[in-house]
Every structure is written in C-alpha cells, then in structure tokens.
Amino acid sequence: MFKLESLSLMLAIALLGAGLWTASAAQSGTGTGIIQGNIEAADGTAMEGVLVSARVSGKSFTTSVFTDRQGHYVFPPLDAGQYKLWAQAVGFGAGRAEFALASGGVDRKFTMAPIRNASLILRQMSGSEYLASLPQSTPADRRMVHVYNNGCTGCHTASFTLQNRWDEVGWGILIDLMSKTGSSGVAPAPDAVGNKMMLAYRDELSRYLGRVRGATELALTDLKLHARPTGEATQVVITEYDLPRPDRPLHFADGSDWSLGTPARYVGRAAHDVWADAEGNVWIADDMVPERTIAKLNPRTGEVTDYVLKDAKGKTISTHSIVVDAVGKVWAENGNDRTFLMFDPKTEQFKNFPRQADMKQGVGGTVDVDSKGNPWATSDNGAIKLDAATGQYIHYEAPPAEGGRLCAEECGNWSTYGISIDRDDNAWVTQPGLDRIVKVDARDDGDDPIAVVLAPLSLPEATEVDYERARTLRGGQNTATPLSKAPRRNAADPNDDVVWNALFHANRLARVDTKTLQVKEYALPTPYTMPYATAVDKNGVVWINGINHDALVKFDPKTERFTEYVLPTRGTEIRHVQVDNRTDPPEVWAPYNRMNKVVRLQFRTTGGPGATASR
C-alpha cells in the first residue's frame, strides 16, 4: 500500500518530474513501480539511516536509499522485474527479500536484530571504524595507529588488512612484503629493496598489531561504530554501476554484502578517476585493466564502452587521471609514454602528443585543463603544460625545498601528486612529502613558482624518533611519519579565489586563498577518513572522498559544516571525486578503485514539483 503522505515518496515523484532519474525507469518497456517499506529494531522503534539496496535481474546497477526518521524508505520509480532487496546497518543482521516488481509497487518491512558477536560486526566495518576501534588509550598506542594510518592506507583501506588477525611474526612478514610491493600489488623481485620508512617502523608496528589484531579479538565494547546517518545525510539516492573487467567475471563478493568483509581488489580494481561530460556520459581512467585505455559509462543504460590505444610496443596505454574540457575533448595522461593523450568522442579517435626531444620531464599522474584548453599535469618536481595548438610542452620547476623539519634535497627529487587550475589559470600542485602546495603562474611574464608551506602538525604522541625520521627519511603520500600532513589532491573553486586541498595524513581539508596565500584547515568529522581528493561544484560546495572511509563527504564553506553520505559498498577505496553541474544541486560521481564500480549520488531536495506534504 502506498503511503502518499510520505515526504520521501513525494520527493521521488518530484525528482521524477524534474527528469533527474536517468538510470532506471526510462528504458523499460514493461512499466515501473515503487519499492518502499519500513525498518524497525527488535523493540519496534523506527531505525533511521539504514541503507536499503535494490537490484533488478538483468541490469548492471544497484540503487540504494536510506530510511528516514520514521524508519521509512522509498525508492524512485524502478523498472518492473525480479528484484533482490537488502537492508544493512553496521551492528545489525541484514534484512533480505526477493520479489517481482510490477507496475504499482511493493512494500517490504524489515525488523533488524543486533549482532552480539564482535567478529561478525568487524566484518561489516569500514576502515575508519577499524582504526578508531584499535586500542589507543595510551600515547604509545595512539602513535602506532598514526604509524599504521600514514604507512598503510595510502595503498589500501585499513579494513582490508585489519580484518585479519596474525601474531607479531605474521604482521612482520606482511610488512616486509608490503615494503617491497607497489600500489599495483605486483610481486616484488627477489632482490627488491624495501621502503625505508616502512621498515623503520616495522618492528614496533608489527608488535602493536600482533597485540591488538592477534590472538585476542576485540571486544564488543572496543568497537567504535559510526552513528547511522540522520536528516540531510539520508536524503540521497545512490546508484552503483558495475564496471566489468573483460579479463575476469564479476565476483559475487563485491562489497555489497557487508557480512563478507572487505574484498580483495584482485577481484575488481579498475577505475581510478571519473569525469562527467556535458551529455551526461561518465569517462573513466583505468591503470589496471587489459585492453582498456579509457572507458565511457552511459548512466541511462549502464552500458560501458572500452576504448583502447596501444603504445609502440603494442601494450595497452594506461591512464590514471581524466578530464573533459569545455568543448568535450577528453584529456588523460599516457602512463606508458608520460605524454598527454586526447580522445575525441565525436570521432572516437585518440591523439597522442609526444614531448619534444629535449623535454626530459614527463607527464605525471594527475591532469587538469586551463581555460584555453591546454592540459596540465603534475611532473618531476613541478608541473607540465601542453600548448595544445603548437604541441610544445613547458615544464615549471617548483622552488627548492627547505630542509630541517622534513627531509628535502638530500632525499632526492621530490614527487608531486595533485594538480588543479584556478580561475586565473594558475596551476596548484601538491607535494605530499614536503607538506607544501606550489603555485605556478603560467603567464609569459608571470612570477616564478612559489610554495605555500603548511604549518607543522602538532601531535602530542609523536616522539623524538618520529622527528628524526621525518628529518632523515623520504616521506610521501603513501609512507610517512606520524608528523606528516600530506596534501594529496586538490580542486580550485571555479567561481572563487580558493583551492581546496585534501590533507591525507592529517585528516583535514585545507582552504588556500589563491591571492593572499592564506591557509585555513578544517578537521574532517570522522577520524581516519584519509581524505584523498576534492571537487568543487558550481555552488562552491566542496566534495571529499576518503580512501579509508566508505563515504563521500560534503563541506559547505558558507556554513563550514560537513555532511557525510555513507556508501553501500565496503572497500570502496575511492581515489577521486567529481561533480556533474548540469543539475542543481549537482550530482556527484566517484570511482570505487578497489571494487569495479562507479557511484553516483543524487540528492532529494524539498520544494520540487509535488513536494507539498511532509511526515
């Protein structure tokens, strides 16, 4: 039975009327229906913030919504068909149903029982919940959590490793292996030299992990679970699209069933970055999957089209970052040749831009495009720009790093990670190992690049050993001492003189005024989120993804308030976030780098057509 007084249902109708639902009903020739219902606890009280997911047989996407304050959930109109429906909340057993949806609708009520076994709850937890739950009542233990945080989560979410329990020797074996293993997971050569920073902390970290994730399981009272979403954070429709790998079948343990824990990315690592174009297609960069240089997702159907370009050796060119410019050209970095690559969606042809013979510096891993249509990327100790008209590359060298607090010149050529072009066409490049952000003035008569150095992190539990290692060992976004802030990826506000930077290790968002160079830092609401990238929409709202937190985080600079949108998959391990400004509020897109999915958030707002009632 429909409950027409439901605000959620009215909003769904309103959004349908506004033409915002693009991935469900429109393509069906068999009609649509409404799935809705209520969720209550065993004592009969309504449960808000429970994620309810629906998947129809024969389609490649899953739709999820939250229950509201009354414990009510309602999906937007969905295709008729055979459905699986499941409801999940950390700490509770899942509710499940299967049914046929016809025109009209289906009403399903779930009663969720709490889980009393810590091991079973742990499997449901995100990486940020794991780290918060580790014993840390003493400064020494808190320091070890920071060591794990800054030495491990750059490559994987904490929930993947901490769902294991090994003794000290076992953790030591794992750290030895990880110290020699790249982010791609390729096995090290027998003579590989381990990462010095990881090995420096190896003994004390394995001792700590052997104690807290070893023979004795955490108790129920140790678990620090996030509060379920409430209010605004529940007013969202989440669509997760499969991004199938042609080299291996989709795996049933894809993070959708939280009771199975965090999956291996062996099963599904694929998309690294995404970018929505003006037609609503989503372009995908991929540095893992064979026979795919870039891919295009059609959100209206879920269809994924792979495009492949081979290098001179016949190898599939790899991409890591992707941007669609103002005229619809798709830019990415050619990871094989370290050049820029352009794809024209109209002709479906790639064009590679070789560097001039005397240009030694190559195109790095992240890309943006300036107002003139010229692509920029991070590069060796600076930034690199292509003049798209002439095909000439220009490299901009960052100023020398100052030594002292962090190992600088003596630790070699410093790497860069994130890049964003501000509204004046200045490039902003992060240097995670140096805790600084470099401004590159690209005008012919512009100033030399200048570095904005972040204030040192104050961490009471840090020891002299940490300060010494910070001075003498090379740090970076993936391995650093607990004293690191590690600005990782960034995004400029298209309508303001501001660049927003994700401080990966410090768990903060940094606002940099592009004119005054003033810095203001904001602590994220959830510890150990590990903010990786940012995006700024047309309204100046900032979006942040955390590699260690299965959520996308919104920050409104006007109110200085964060809102977290929890995601329906465990082990999302997101490395990029983007916005589609065609709607208001804009939709948000992100790739799950561990699980081969791409996610879209659409927001349920009041005031739309038909939204006249409330519960």
Add this chain to the structure above:
Amino acid sequence: MSVKSHWMLVGTCVLLLLPVAASAQMRASGRIAGVVEDTWVAMLPDVTSGVADAGDTLFVIPTQASQVSQVGTVETVARGEAWFYQRCALCHLDRIVKDDTTAPVGPKLNGVLKDASPARETAVRERIQRGTLRMPGFRYGFTAEQFEELMAYLETL
C-alpha cells in the same frame, strides 16, 4: 633464467637444506630475507588443533581432515572462493596490470588438494593455520565455518 624459475630453484634448495629447527628459529626471529618456499609437496608437520578466540564465540578450527565433512555445496564453495580472494589472492594468484601478467610471490595453489590423501589435507590445514617463513598463520583470522568454506574451495582448484 626467468624470475619464476629462479624463485622455484631457490625454494627447492631451501626446502632441501633447511632443518626444521632452523626454520623455527628464523620464524621466531621474524626477519625473513630471501627465503622462499615454492612447493607444498614436502609438508608433513605435526598435527595439532588450532584454537581461535573470536569475540564472544570460541572457534575451534579442525586441523585434521577426518574432523570435518568433505561435502562442499555450491554456496559453501562460493563463500570459500570469497575468502580465498580476500586472504590468499595477494600472494597466490597472478597479478594482472594492463597487458602484463606477473607471477605471484607465493606458489599457485592449483591442485593443492586434488585427490589429496587425508594426511596431505591435514598438512595443508596445518600450513595455513601455522604459517610459514613467508606466510602469516591464519589460525586467528578464520572462524571454523569460514575455514571449512576455504578448504571446500581449495578442493576445487
């Protein structure tokens, strides 16, 4: 010589030359340098029961093949496959990055339990739970049910 064959040769030499006492000593030290075991054929360890305390429940993981049912339903095997990918794939499956496939750091497990005798299955169970010089022991990380699901999947390889 390929990287893979080099590792196999080293592994074989290690298994032939290392006395049990030396292995135990190296494991206790926690420092593993260049030691490779690349075959499961020579495993005949002692058989004991592994016990893991998992929160409110005490899980007793059987280490002898005779202690458990050999029946592997489709659902059981599927869940075992999930545990295999989650806990084992990093070291025991090829790594694919774009067009390049590289051998895993550990041995591939294809056929490890194919037509295995009870003694061999017991040895495999013991190996997974105790670990090796290069592999952490999984005696704490699986419930008894999960472990049987993993074994059911390994039997299909």
